[in-house]
Amino acid sequence: MSTALPVGVPTQLFVDGAWTDAAGSKTFPVFDPATGDVLAEIADGGPADAVRALDAAVAAQESWAATAPRARGEILRRAFDLLQERAEEFALLMTLEMGKPLAEARGEVVYGGEFLRWFSEEAVRISGRYGLNPEGTGRMIVSQHPVGPCFFITPWNFPLAMATRKIAPALAAGCTVVVKPAELTPLTTLLFARLLEDAGLPPGVVNVVTTTRSAEVSAPVIADPRLRKLSFTGSTPVGKKLIAQAAEGVLRVSMELGGNAPFVVFDDADLDKAVDGAIAAKFRNIGQACTAANRFLVHESVAAEFARRVTERVAAMRVGAGTEEGVQIGPLIDAKAVEKTGELVQDAVGRGAQVLTGGASVERAGTFFAPTVLADVAAGSALLREEIFGPVLAIATFRDEDEAVRLANDTEYGLVSYVYTRDLARGHRMIDRLETGMMGLNAGVVSNAAAPFGGVKQSGVGREGGLEGIQEYLSTKYTLIPAD
Numbered sequence: 001m002s003t004a005l006p007v008g009v010p011t012q013l014f015v016d017g018a019w020t021d022a023a024g025s026k027t028f029p030v031f032d033p034a035t036g037d038v039l040a041e042i043a044d045g046g047p048a049d050a051v052r053a054l055d056a057a058v059a060a061q062e063s064w065a066a067t068a069p070r071a072r073g074e075i076l077r078r079a080f081d082l083l084q085e086r087a088e089e090f091a092l093l094m095t096l097e098m099g100k101p102l103a104e105a106r107g108e109v110v111y112g113g114e115f116l117r118w119f120s121e122e123a124v125r126i127s128g129r130y131g132l133n134p135e136g137t138g139r140m141i142v143s144q145h146p147v148g149p150c151f152f153i154t155p156w157n158f159p160l161a162m163a164t165r166k167i168a169p170a171l172a173a174g175c176t177v178v179v180k181p182a183e184l185t186p187l188t189t190l191l192f193a194r195l196l197e198d199a200g201l202p203p204g205v206v207n208v209v210t211t212t213r214s215a216e217v218s219a220p221v222i223a224d225p226r227l228r229k230l231s232f233t234g235s236t237p238v239g240k241k242l243i244a245q246a247a248e249g250v251l252r253v254s255m256e257l258g259g260n261a262p263f264v265v266f267d268d269a270d271l272d273k274a275v276d277g278a279i280a281a282k283f284r285n286i287g288q289a290c291t292a293a294n295r296f297l298v299h300e301s302v303a304a305e306f307a308r309r310v311t312e313r314v315a316a317m318r319v320g321a322g323t324e325e326g327v328q329i330g331p332l333i334d335a336k337a338v339e340k341t342g343e344l345v346q347d348a349v350g351r352g353a354q355v356l357t358g359g360a361s362v363e364r365a366g367t368f369f370a371p372t373v374l375a376d377v378a379a380g381s382a383l384l385r386e387e388i389f390g391p392v393l394a395i396a397t398f399r400d401e402d403e404a405v406r407l408a409n410d411t412e413y414g415l416v417s418y419v420y421t422r423d424l425a426r427g428h429r430m431i432d433r434l435e436t437g438m439m440g441l442n443a444g445v446v447s448n449a450a451a452p453f454g455g456v457k458q459s460g461v462g463r464e465g466g467l468e469g470i471q472e473y474l475s476t477k478y479t480l481i482p483a484d
Contacts, residue, residue: 005096006089010190011042013049013210016056017203023048028212030187033099033331034321034366042186045209050178050217051224053207057149057176058226060204065146065174067202069123076120076168078199083113090191094159095322097185099330099367100285102322112161114449115168115465122470123172133480141479146174147252148228150473151221153214153242154189155233156182156333157288163189165453165464166231166254167196167206173473175229178207178221184333186210222246229473232256233290235387236413236458254462254472256290256454258387259415262408263293264430266401267301269420270442275309277444278393281418283317283371284445286330287391288337290459291416291438291447295384297407300397307356307375307395314393315357317371329391331366341369341390344383348394351378358391385411401426409435415455416446437463 011027012019026044031037043049064072083090091105100108128143150170154162163179170177181189193208211217222230222245230246231254232239239257246253263281265274281293298306322330332338338361345359358372371391377384383394398404408417416438419430427441437455440446447453452463462472 005039005187006093006191008191008194009040009093009187010194011040013043013045013053014190014193014197014206014208015049015053016059016207017197022046028183030097030184032096033333034323036365039096040187042190042210044213045211045217046213047217047220049211050180050209050221053178053209054149054151054221054224054227056204056207057178060202061146061149061176064176064202064205067174069126069172072172072174073120073123075196075200076116076123076171079196079201080113080116080120082195082199083109083116086195090160090188092323093191094185094188095330097187098156098159099333100322101327101330104285105322108158108161111447111449112158112164115161115164118449118465119168119172119470122169122467126173126470126474136483138483139481141481143477143479144474145477147473147475148175149226150175150177150229150231151218151227152177152179153218153230153232153234154179154181156184157285159185159188160192162233163192165449165469166233169464169469170473171201171205173470175473176205178209180209180211180214180218183210183212183214218242219245222251223248225249227251229253231462231472239460252472254464255460256462256464257415257458257460258413259290259292259455259459260294260385260387260411260413261291261416261418261436262434263296263418264404264408264420265296265298265302265306266404266419266421266423266426267299268422269302270422271302271306271309273442274306274420275313277418277420277440277442278310279313280444281440282393283314283329283391286332288333288389290387292388293418293444294388294394295407296393296395297398297404298395299404300399303375303395303397307373310393311356311373314371314373319362319368319370321366329368329371331368332390333367335367337390338367338369341388341392344386344388344390345372345374345392348374348377348381348383351381353377353381353394387413401429405430405433409433412458413455414457415459416440418444
């Protein structure tokens, strides 16, 4: 049984401005996680297809780099405008292939589109400097130039935004790209490639290779001496392997890796706002976000009331297919995700955690896990160490600020943190003391196209978005002109 897709969703590879079959005409199915139905059979690219895509990117690099910044920016702006016109089409497609509720998918269209608009404006602001050297013997010119052909490996959980967040700054900087979207949610990237084509992007500037053989397809591209940049969003173990591969060619890398975000609620917090923030930080995208709050560290004096309030909200959440009206919790991406979430919950319960609501998979077609709240989660529980990637809100307690900081920083990850307090001085101390690349102070959602997204420690290197985002795709050249 098949679920109807929006009209015109591509199913082939996009290489050098043409839609083509994979070598050997191989295909693979893409599934709807809410039903298990096949959405489409799409091209299953191999290593030869990936090298062909890199050939196209390399061939287009010189002319694209020489394209006027204004012209590059206008193409990105046209892509932004087209995305607004086709917003419902993209939202429905994301809901079908990834499972998120349609309302959230519409939000991702807005968020993903903002990278197109932001970097359309940044394309014309690439700058350098010029001046006399200190000795007075010459003039120094410092200029910025495109890094060159890039390879992007994108994740399944935000199939539009993760593509635009990488592609838009690369195009603005004058780089060509090859994109390998996740096997589980490739359709949105293919549709976005068609949108870029409609926006007037020249052939070869963006190429998309879909595949079930990620490592096999990526290896020859990363090893190719013509590649200049690798960007990956995904798990830390995979990121480490890719960094090692990239080291052979001394590639520029951007890595947005795993997270284990602490959500700290102090005794002076506004609990109404903290509960609202907790729901947003935990259950956005069904908990399947690297920025999702993972560990709720709540002061012991307010923990019981916080737990009562969040449980009331979570127990009332409607579970179902993302296309159904009023659904707040859609399916997890696949059966493995349901199994892992269940194992994490059972481990915590076995160590003394109390299930306040949920705690198990949902008996229905598709891959659903009930929205869950756990209280009294003990130190050593796996879900305090590992990224949950599911709709499980786990509460542990602390006694004072120093203990909160120690618990929050007790992880190899450092992507984002959330802090709720009315004490401004304490808030500033937490900015300084928490080891994360981003922080929400009395805010449960931090992502914004105008802000630098990225982490510290094993959560990655580099930044996406903001003024910093385009620098990832530029190299700096210094030129000296002698005075005489």
